[in-house]
Amino acid sequence: MFDLKFTGIKGFVVLVVLISMAVAGRVHANPRYASIVINADTGTVLHESNADASRYPASLTKMMTLYMLFEAMRLGKMTLDTRMPVSAHAASMPQTNIGLRAGEMLHVRDAIPALIVRSANDAAAVVAEALGKTETNFGRMMTDKAREMRMHSTTFRNASGLPNRTQKTTARDMAILSVRLMKDFPQYYHYFSTQSFHYKGTTYNSHNRMVRTTRGVDGLKTGFIRASGFNVATSAKRGERRLIAVVMGGKTASSRDQHTAKLLDRSFKQVTVTQIAASSINTGDKLIARGYLRADAPIPAAKPILTLAGKPDPAAILQGRLTPVSNVSVNTYLPKNNSWAVQIGSYFEPGRARAQAQAATRWVAGEVAVVEVEISNRTFYRARLVGLRKNQAHTACQNLSRNGIDCMVVRSHG
Known part of the structure; x- marks a missing residue:
């Protein structure tokens, strides 16, 4: 057992490293696994494993789609009342979706919870075409924005995260995007904690169960395709401290959530020591x-x-x-x-x-x-x-x- 009175912060860091090694050992057999935890207030990396390894973002992609939409609203190009046309391409998007039909109009105020709560692929395509004319062009716009954010390992090809072998990211880049969403658009962050929304007589419930089950968690986004496994980018605040955790490649949604919760618990203990100076x-x-x-x-x-x-x-x-x-x-x-x-x-x-x-x-x-x-x-x-x-x-x-x-x-x- 470590005598923290004797070893001080160095001893605590050694203890955290040993814990991280143990966690890494359990997930090493999963080639899709990657994770990172950062202090959102300081940028300090509290935990990382394969954080720079190339991974499929799945529906975490929709965080960038939302970033682009929020930016358009800030620039006055869109409002919550803006009506966006639904094309045949958008209506053809597979599950998950909200059953949009070609020729309909989708309000921005409905598109936002559709993307966050339902992770609706058809709504993502509608936003892409409203902002980029075509989804392919919107993918290029998303990639350009990622470069501006120094997300140098990320390439977007579509607005939804549906399978595309050249659409790649890293856990670190998704953490950067998570922080930028919170920092650049604090007025819209509350949407990420939405647990359900109603559209055309149907109630949709959120895939992000951590908002309900994990102390301090108040957003952001989950994702899944077979090539990626179960992904999550989540934010948690306890007291005055806020952490961002990204876990990719979970074998099940439940195991992903449990692992993320453990990483958050350990990292909150660690940040108590490292934030003394601030x-x-x-x-x-x-x-x-x-x-x-x-x-x-x-x-x-x-x-x-x-x-x-x-x-x-x-x-x-x-x-x-x-x-x-x-x-x-x-x-x-x-x-x-x-x-x-x-x-x-x-x-x-x-x-x-x-x-x-x-x-x-x-x-x-x-x-x-x-x-x-x-x-x-x-x-x-x-x-x-x-x-x-x-x-x-x-x-x-x-x-x-x-x-x-x-x-x-x-x-x-x-």
């Missing part, structure tokens, strides 16, 4: 490294312990294109003038904080700082762009967010 106050920060950067040489690989919200590590994405900090001054303090900063993340090692701050300078000019802070007798290192006025900090953070780097504006104290 909960501290913003006083007494010691600047340990500071300097202007240039983007012309490689940086060492650095996977963060903590980032601030929602996406994969930008430093890993940019690996090989940045250079270490120069002009380092140690044990100085943050300036009082222009005392606003953009914080990129908190880390257990200064080198990792430095690498993350370097990644941000690809899109915004600024002075990088690595800030040391003591929390609960442990030292953490914050990656920041410092010496900014308030409006500059907000503009910089907006620019970073548009380029896939999550951040927050903070007030630095001398």
Whole structure:
């Protein structure tokens, strides 16, 4: 048994690794299996197994169909009252469907729960043709959007997830999509917890039983085709923490749900330790490294312990294109003038904080700082762009967010 008082966080991490190995051993015999659990608030990967292996998305595809629909609504191209024509192609879609007929009209307000609750293939084709003229073209649009999101291992061919040997994704990419749905369209996220809806006199019940059976789960989507097995992308919130779990290749819906619930339970225990750094106050920060950067040489690989919200590590994405900090001054303090900063993340090692701050300078000019802070007798290192006025900090953070780097504006104290 581990003595956590003696081994501290390292011992806890070892324990989590051993548990993950045991879980992986049980599912290793299933060649379709893949899984990942991330902290939706920090981007930290809490568990992964075959997370970058190519898999069939099945009806998880409909999350991107919904993303495209929500984006069209945000741009004013669609509203909940928009009526979309049902073509012969859409009406021909196999189960599961809601029995649409060619020549009918489908309202957007009905299409959304049809996609989420019923996982209706005919409704997916209607949305595809409304936005992309043809489903084939809509598949290209979906793939382009995936590239914008840095879902580099995903290719879409249709809007439904029906079998297509070239329609592929990964568990990691589906986690990215899950987070983006929640972050980019919070006003529509409540749809993903819908358990039933009525259409033309028929009541349809959700395939996502985890919303009813697993503590904290409030969405997102399930999927199944024979080539993929049973998939799920799910979000759970307990207290102030929210996790995203993706499991692919389950042998049955029940075993998939049980396995996902266990991964969530273990990961919530793990995140209790790793989120200590994110909960501290913003006083007494010691600047340990500071300097202007240039983007012309490689940086060492650095996977963060903590980032601030929602996406994969930008430093890993940019690996090989940045250079270490120069002009380092140690044990100085943050300036009082222009005392606003953009914080990129908190880390257990200064080198990792430095690498993350370097990644941000690809899109915004600024002075990088690595800030040391003591929390609960442990030292953490914050990656920041410092010496900014308030409006500059907000503009910089907006620019970073548009380029896939999550951040927050903070007030630095001398």
